[in-house]
Amino acid sequence: MPSLQDSKIAFIGGGNMASAIIGGLVAKGVNKQNIVVSEPWDVNREKLAAVGVQTTTNNAEAGANSDIVIIAVKPQVTKGVCEELGASWTQRASLPVVVSIAAGITLSSLEEWSRTTDGRGAHAVRVMPNTPALVGEGASGAFASADVTAEEKELVNALLSSVSKATEWVDKEELLDVVTGLSGSGPAYFFAMVEHLVASATALGLPRDQATRLATQTCLGAGKMLVESSDEPSQLRKNVTSPNGTTYAALQSFEAQGFEEIVNKAVRAATARSAELGAK
Ligand SMILES: NC(=O)C1=CN([C@@H]2O[C@H](COP(=O)(O)OP(=O)(O)OC[C@H]3O[C@@H](n4cnc5c(N)ncnc54)[C@H](OP(=O)(O)O)[C@@H]3O)[C@@H](O)[C@H]2O)C=CC1
Numbered sequence: 382m383p384s385l386q387d388s389k390i391a392f393i394g395g396g397n398m399a400s401a402i403i404g405g406l407v408a409k410g411v412n413k414q415n416i417v418v419s420e421p422w423d424v425n426r427e428k429l430a431a432v433g434v435q436t437t438t439n440n441a442e443a444g445a446n447s448d449i450v451i452i453a454v455k456p457q458v459t460k461g462v463c464e465e466l467g468a469s470w471t472q473r474a475s476l477p478v479v480v481s482i483a484a485g486i487t488l489s490s491l492e493e494w495s496r497t498t499d500g501r502g503a504h505a506v507r508v509m510p511n512t513p514a515l516v517g518e519g520a521s522g523a524f525a526s527a528d529v530t531a532e533e534k535e536l537v538n539a540l541l542s543s544v545s546k547a548t549e550w551v552d553k554e555e556l557l558d559v560v561t562g563l564s565g566s567g568p569a570y571f572f573a574m575v576e577h578l579v580a581s582a583t584a585l586g587l588p589r590d591q592a593t594r595l596a597t598q599t600c601l602g603a604g605k606m607l608v609e610s611s612d613e614p615s616q617l618r619k620n621v622t623s624p625n626g627t628t629y630a631a632l633q634s635f636e637a638q639g640f641e642e643i644v645n646k647a648v649r650a651a652t653a654r655s656a657e658l659g660a661k
C-alpha cells in the first residue's frame with residue numbers, strides 16, 4: 382500500500398464535504414497532483430480546479446487508477462455511483478479501498494453495490510467526517526469492514542487524521558449513526574447557536590458586526606478551553622456561573638425551556654435519520 386503522500390485519491394462528488402476534506406488535505410501539503418474529483422456541476426469543478434486538484438465529470442475515469450476512492454455523493458445516489466464504479470473496475474487486477482462518507486449507507490450495501498462484474502468486492506471503510514476538516518479541525522468517526530487490512534486502515538487513518546483533530550474508530554458500525562448525530566451534523570448546531578446569539582444581541586441594540594465577532598470568538602474560546610482544560614465541560618460551565626449571577630439567569634431560562642431534552646431529541650432525530658438513510 383502506498384503512503385498517503387504517494388496515494389492516488391479520487392473523490393466521487395465534489396460538493397460541500399468533499400471540498401472541505403480536499404481543502405484540508407491541500408493545506409496539509411498532500412500532493413495535489415494525486416487528487417482527482419469527479420463532479421457534474423461546473424461551478425464546483427471550477428472551484429476545485431482553482432485549489433489545484435484535477436477534475437472530471439467521469440466517475441469511472443476518476444476511479445480508474447486510484448488507490449483510495451472516496452464516495453462523497455448524497456446517500457440517495459450512492460447506489461448508482463457504486464454500481465458504475467464496480468462495473469468499471471472489472472478490468473482492474475487490484476481494487477481500490479472504498480471510503481464512503483455518505484450518511485447512513487452501510488458497509489454491506491457499499492460492498493454489494495460496488496462489486497465488479499466478475500464478483501470481486503472492494504475493501505470498504507465507512508466514515509463520518511465533518512466540515513471543519515476544511516480548517517484542519519475536523520472530527521471523524523470510522524468503521525472498517527472485516528476484510529480491510531491493517532495497512533489499508535492505516536492509510537485511511539492517515540487521510541482522516543490529516544484533516545481531523547479527533548479520529549475515532551468505533552466498535553460497532555451502528556455507532557456511526559450516533560457519530561453522525563453528534564459530530565457529523567454537529568457543526569450546524571453550533572452555527573445555529575451563534576446565529577441565535579447574534580440575533581438576540583442585535584435585537585438588544587448591539588451592532589450586528591460586533592455581536593458576530595463577540596459570539597464567534599466566544600464559540601472558539603469555549604471550544605479551545607474544552608480541548609486544553611483537564612476539567613469536565615460541567616466544571617467549565619460552573620466556573621462561569623456565579624451564584625445567582627447573569628449566567629445562572631440564562632441557564633435557568635434554558636432549563637425552563639427543557640434545553641437538555643431539546644438537545645437529546647435533536648441528536649436522536651439525526652441518529653435515527655442516519656439509520657433510516659441506510660435502510661435497504
Ligand atoms: N455536508 C456535511 O457537513 C457532511 C456531509 N456528509 C455526507 O457527504 C455526502 C455529500 O454531502 P455534501 O457534500 O453536503 O453534498 P453536496 O450536494 O454538496 O455534494 C455532493 C456532490 O455530488 C454531486 N453528484 C451528484 N450526483 C453525482 C454522480 N452521479 N456522480 C458524481 N457526483 C455527483 C453533486 O452534484 P449536483 O449538485 O449537481 O447533483 C454534488 O456536487 C453526503 O452523503 C453526506 O451524507 C458527511 C459528513 C458531513
Ligand SMILES: O=C(O)[C@@H]1CCC=N1
Binds near residue numbers: 484561565566
Ligand atoms: O445533513 C446531512 O445529512 C449530512 C450528514 C452529516 C452532516 N450533513
